[in-house]
Amino acid sequence: MIDLWKGIANTWDCDEMGHMNVRVYIEKAFEGLGHLAGACHLSHAFRPDAASTLIPAEQHIRFIKEVHPGLPLSMVGCTLEVDETGTTVYQEMRHGDGSVAAAFRTKLLHVDATTLKPFPWTARSRAALEALGDEPPASTAPRGLDLSLTPSKTGEVTRAIAMDRGAKVIGLGMVPPGDCDVFGRMNPHMFIGRISDSVPNLLHDWRSRVASAVPGQEMGGAVLENRIIYRRWPKAGDLYEIRSSLGRVEEKVHSLVHWMLDPLTGQPWMTAEAVAVTFDLKKRKVIPTPAEMMDELADIAPGELSL
Structure with missing residues (x-):
């Protein structure tokens, strides 16, 4: 796994329940995906002039331990699968003490930035994605939803x-x-x-x-x-x-x-x-x-x- 993001939950990231709102988890996860893209020679992917970009096709999030404002957070990630035009990425958001706040499994497609039509990775990017392959811990696996069920x-x-x-x-x-x-x-x-x-x-x-x-x-x-x-x-x-x-x-x-x-x-x-x-x-x-x-x-x- 590589480092993808570090920061905190601000007060305005939290909702009426007193913890970080679900949308902010995904917002920070996509900031982390920007760093993963950069590590795979795709640093252009989220710029306005990008010819190609990455879009999610499917995402699973498991919220494990509440996030409260002002406390340190970090995120690491790896790839789980890589195919001709896509990859499944695992990300883990951690508290300052190392405990897991949330785990993400995101199926990303490499697409034309205008048409959203998938097309193959370059050989260099695919090799970099495959080099980031790793196994996530069993403790963060999906628990209440069966990802094998076809949508x-x-x-x-x-x-x-x-x-x-x-x-x-x-x-x-x-x-x-x-x-x-x-x-x-x-x-x-x-x-x-x-x-x-x-x-x-x-x-x-x-x-x-x-x-x-x-x-x-x-x-x-x-x-x-x-x-x-x-x-x-x-x-x-x-x-x-x-x-x-x-x-x-x-x-x-x-x-x-x-x-x-x-x-x-x-x-x-x-x-x-x-x-x-x-x-x-x-x-x-x-x-x-x-x-x-x-x-x-x-x-x-x-x-x-x-x-």
Whole structure:
């Protein structure tokens, strides 16, 4: 593994839960990918005049230990796989004491910066990527999501299907210029950021009642794991609609499947599945769901959407 990033979480990187927001993890991970690209003779990849760039096709994140503002953070990474036009990169965000804050597995494509059509690495870049091959620790492996499951085909993810299944709209908006990268496309971290902003519209009341089952608990929510399929890239002025449904519910965890859609064309921007918990903000511990409330989530989040 090589060093990819060092810094902190600023106060403004943290949300109402008192820890770093999920979007900031991905934002810092992509800063780290810039250094990995530079180590593989691709330092041009994220510049405005780049002929080629790197885009994520899929990403898995496991959030392991909370990040609070002002404390030291660092990131290391390696490659797990390299093929003709892509690579899977592993990144590990660490606290100052060496404990792992989060682990990322990202499938990157080497593409034309304008058309986004994949094309082969140069021999020099591929050799450098292969030289960075390593094995991640077993302790950071995916835990609540099965990465071997094949995501839905793009034609199976449409607004019409989501509406027909009764999946609720939990987020709605337009992509502002400030959310876009140097190519004019929405930054990867803003996909999960928009979902983070939308989930309270679905779960706030339910989580409040889960927390109130035991006096003295203060309700919050936290994501433990996320798998994201990046399907299309909105630009400034494009509209989005987020529809979500229940994946599964257990005593301590629940999962939601999210579809971010273009409400004009009905086509998907992205799909994701998140494993989350109801969280006691005072004790910083998971709040178990009372048995009588577990079945409620199927009514609150109908639709049976799939990743």
